[in-house]
Amino acid sequence: xxxxxxxxxxxxxxxxxxxxxxxxxxxxxxxxxxxxxxxxxxxxxxxxxxxxxxxxxxxxxxxxxxxxxxxxxxxxxxxxxxxxxxxxxxxxxxxxxxxxxxxxxxxxxxxxxxxxxxxxxxxxxxxxxxxxxxxxxxxxxxxxxxxxxxxxxxxxxxxxxxxxxxxxxxxxxxxxxxxxxxxxxxxxxxxxxxxxxxxxxxxxxxxxxxxxxxxxxxxxxxxxxxxxxxxxxxxxxxxxxxxxxxxxxxxxxxxxxxxxxxxx
Amino acid sequence: xxxxxxxxxxxxxxxxxxxxxxxxxxxxxxxxxxxxxxxxxxxxxxxxxxxxxxxxxxxxxxxxxxxxxxxxxxxxxxxxxxxxxxxxxxxxxxxxxxxxxxxxxxxxxxxxxxxxxxxxxxxxxxxxxxxxxxxxxxxxxxxxxxxxxxxxxxxxxxxxxxxxxxxxxxxxxxxxxxxxxxxxxxxxxxxxxxxxxxxxxxxxxxxxxxxxxxxxxxxxxxxxxxxxxxxxxxxxxxxxxxxxxxxxxxxxxxxxxxx
Numbered sequence: 001x002x003x004x005x006x007x008x009x010x011x012x013x014x015x016x017x018x019x020x021x022x023x024x025x026x027x028x029x030x031x032x033x034x035x036x037x038x039x040x041x042x043x044x045x046x047x048x049x050x051x052x053x054x055x056x057x058x059x060x061x062x063x064x065x066x067x068x069x070x071x072x073x074x075x076x077x078x079x080x081x082x083x084x085x086x087x088x089x090x091x092x093x094x095x096x097x098x099x100x101x102x103x104x105x106x107x108x109x110x111x112x113x114x115x116x117x118x119x120x121x122x123x124x125x126x127x128x129x130x131x132x133x134x135x136x137x138x139x140x141x142x143x144x145x146x147x148x149x150x151x152x153x154x155x156x157x158x159x160x161x162x163x164x165x166x167x168x169x170x171x172x173x174x175x176x177x178x179x180x181x182x183x184x185x186x187x188x189x190x191x192x193x194x195x196x197x198x199x200x201x202x203x204x205x206x207x208x209x210x211x212x213x214x215x216x217x218x219x220x221x222x223x224x225x226x227x228x229x230x231x232x233x234x235x236x237x238x239x240x241x242x243x244x245x246x247x248x249x250x251x252x253x254x255x256x257x258x259x260x261x262x263x264x
Numbered sequence: 265x266x267x268x269x270x271x272x273x274x275x276x277x278x279x280x281x282x283x284x285x286x287x288x289x290x291x292x293x294x295x296x297x298x299x300x301x302x303x304x305x306x307x308x309x310x311x312x313x314x315x316x317x318x319x320x321x322x323x324x325x326x327x328x329x330x331x332x333x334x335x336x337x338x339x340x341x342x343x344x345x346x347x348x349x350x351x352x353x354x355x356x357x358x359x360x361x362x363x364x365x366x367x368x369x370x371x372x373x374x375x376x377x378x379x380x381x382x383x384x385x386x387x388x389x390x391x392x393x394x395x396x397x398x399x400x401x402x403x404x405x406x407x408x409x410x411x412x413x414x415x416x417x418x419x420x421x422x423x424x425x426x427x428x429x430x431x432x433x434x435x436x437x438x439x440x441x442x443x444x445x446x447x448x449x450x451x452x453x454x455x456x457x458x459x460x461x462x463x464x465x466x467x468x469x470x471x472x473x474x475x476x477x478x479x480x481x482x483x484x485x486x487x488x489x490x491x492x493x494x495x496x497x498x499x500x501x502x503x504x505x506x507x508x509x510x511x512x513x514x515x516x517x518x519x520x521x522x523x
Contacts, residue, residue: 020440023464032463036498037265141434174292197435197459199487200293223463224437232494235266236273238308244266 004039007252008227010132010168010195010219011043013063013071024223026063026071033070036227039249041220042072042099042132042256050107052078052085057092064097072258074102074132077123079116080109086119093127099256100130105147107134112152121160130164130255132193137174145172150179157187164189164255166217169196170207184211191255194230194247195219204237204247213243217251269497273310278493279511280306280314281372281404281456282430282481283343285335286328289319290433297485303341309489311482312511313342315372315518321348322376326358333359333367344518346404349373351382352391362395368523372428374404377414384414386421393422400520402426404456408433412442419450426517427452431459432483440465447473454513456481457492466499466509475505479514 013026023032033041045063048056053075060073075092077085092098101120105112112133124131133153136145150171157165170192171180177198183190192207192215200206207216218234220227234247253259283302288294297305306313316336321328325348332345347370349361356363361373373396377384386393396403405415407429419427427450429443436443436459446453447469455469458481469478480496482489496506 019437019462020444021462021464022468028464035500177293197437197461199459199461199483199491201485201488203488225461226463226465226495228494228498229461229491230494232269232497233488233490236269236310236490236494241266 004033004037006036006038006218006231006248008033008038008041008220008222009166009217009252009256010193011041011222012046012049012224013043013222014045014047016046016223021223026067029222030067030070032222032227036231038227040070040072040258041222042074042252042258044074044076044102048076049102049104052076052081053092054081054084054088057088057095061092061095061097069097072097072099072256074100076102076104077117077120078108079103079114079120082116082119086123089123099258100124100132102132104134105152106136106144109144109147111147112149113155117156121156121163124163125160128162128257130166132166132168135167135169135176135180136172137176139174149176150183154183157183157190161187161189164191166191166193166255168193168219169198169221170194172196173198173200181207181210184215191215191217191251193217193219194234195221195225197225199229199233204234205239208239208243213246214251214254216247217255218248270310272497273493276496276507276510277312278310278480278489279514280311280482280484280489281428281479281514282432282458282483283314283316284319284484284486285316285332286319288486289322291486294486299335299339302339302343305484306341309482309484310493311489314344315346315514316343317346317348317374321374322379325350325380326360329359333369336369344371345369346372346374349375349392349403350380351389352395361401362392366523371518371521372402372404376406376409378409384410384418386418389418393418393425397422397424399522400426402428402517404428404430406430406432407436407439407443412439412446415453416446416450419446419453423452425452426454428454428456428479430456430481435459435461437462444472447477453477454479457495457509458483458487461491461495466495467501470499470501470505475501475508476513478509480510
């Protein structure tokens with residue numbers, strides 16, 4: 001652990017129902033982080049992702065504390081349960097380990113530009129916390145992804161210019177990537193993370209060429225994807241070492257404002 | 265961290281089951297890998313060679329195979345061809361596994377039952393499977409081109425047929441329960457790894473099925489070889505197991521194919 005420096009900016013823990021995951025509990029993630037030199041991770045549990053944060057924040061706080069301050073958590077805002085989520089957010093705002101909000105338009109069935117997300121954006125703006133969102137490209141076999149295409153976030157990105165928005169999965173593997181890159185270029189407050197199965201050839205090189213390097217964050221999407229699948233993708237990419245350092249650590253510390261505080 | 269990985273990657277001599285020529289279909293951000301850049305692309309991603317396929321084989325098996333062989337003429341790399349196969353029917357003309365002579369460079373066959381509209385049942389593909397078994401030639405199949413029941417039945421009907429299930433063109437993650445059950449029951453099924461990237465999957469598969477059942481593949485140039493490579497480089501398995509998965513298993517299969 002002594003030389004751990006990487007920050008995984010997009011992880012999960014808990015047992016997912018949709019697939020068999022041999023390693024998915026926080027302990028397994030921590031063990032893997034130790035092996036790979038990952039100092040800390042930012043994410044949520046699986047129940048939160050589907051339901052929202054009303055019931056899960058105390059558990060996430062407990063996981064953070066038991067992890068020695070390494071598993072930071074995001075509160076998932078479900079727009080269909082907006083008032084309950086905002087109340088839970090207000091309570092958790094100053095808890096140790098709280099790192100921001102997460103939204104998932106595809107899982108929650110509410111398009112990203114929908115006004116029902118405004119309470120989350122307002123909350124983030126008033127308290128200077130970031131929002132991580134799922135983003136993807138329109139998909140033939142998964143129509144719900146249409147709700148999370150990057151362009152749909154633009155109205156709220158423009159309306160709340162101080163809210164740092166991380167487009168998880170950088171818009172996915174299709175046309176959504178172009179939109180994500182455009183938003184990251186055009187808006188100071190938009191960032192991209194590398195989580196998920198965007199295993200595209202020379203992805204890291206391409207993004208470093210396309211957007212300012214401070215806009216790119218390393219993320220794994222564990223346990224859906226193993227951090228090892230992304231780590232070599234970054235470490236062995238044909239980009240300068242300084243860019244790798246920013247992607248693997250510094251950008252996440254800046255966006256999630258967790259660098260300055262020594263936790264636990 | 266990068267230097268150590270580079271060193272191990274060079275040492276493991278990755279041999280890739282999934283190198284594709286031609287224009288990738290259905291991946292708007294992917295670009296064709298020009299043949300002239302193949303060697304450079306392999307070297308920069310620590311690949312020593314592998315099996316090359318052609319996207320055109322999905323449009324037309326025979327024409328795709330012809331285009332592939334033309335493209336590979338004079339190719340200096342340590343690469344072999346994977347031909348697209350069809351059920352063997354009387355009168356089906358053109359370059360196909362099982363129909364006429366097959367060049368010695370051809371070391372694998374791949375089928376697209378959904379795209380090419382045929383059933384994976386023995387009364388339809390039995391002739392092809394028998395031909396493949398007689399030549400020790402492996403059968404590759406994308407998981408999206410079939411269903412698990414059909415693969416299971418095929419594997420049980422032809423226990424000597426080497427079947428390599430490929431984890432493309434959508435992630436295999438949501439299919440882990442049937443995939444692992446299939447691997448448990450059918451020793452002649454192997455899994456290609458380009459999208460086998462769930463947390464702890466490599467260790468689990470090695471522990472439950474053995475390293476011999478896993479085949480390194482990248483799906484280059486749609487996907488980056490560094491992704492499955494990273495899963496192996498950092499896996500908590502022995503060096504021997506890493507070596508088998510990185511290329512030992514596929515090299516053995518390729519070497520056993522008879523012309």
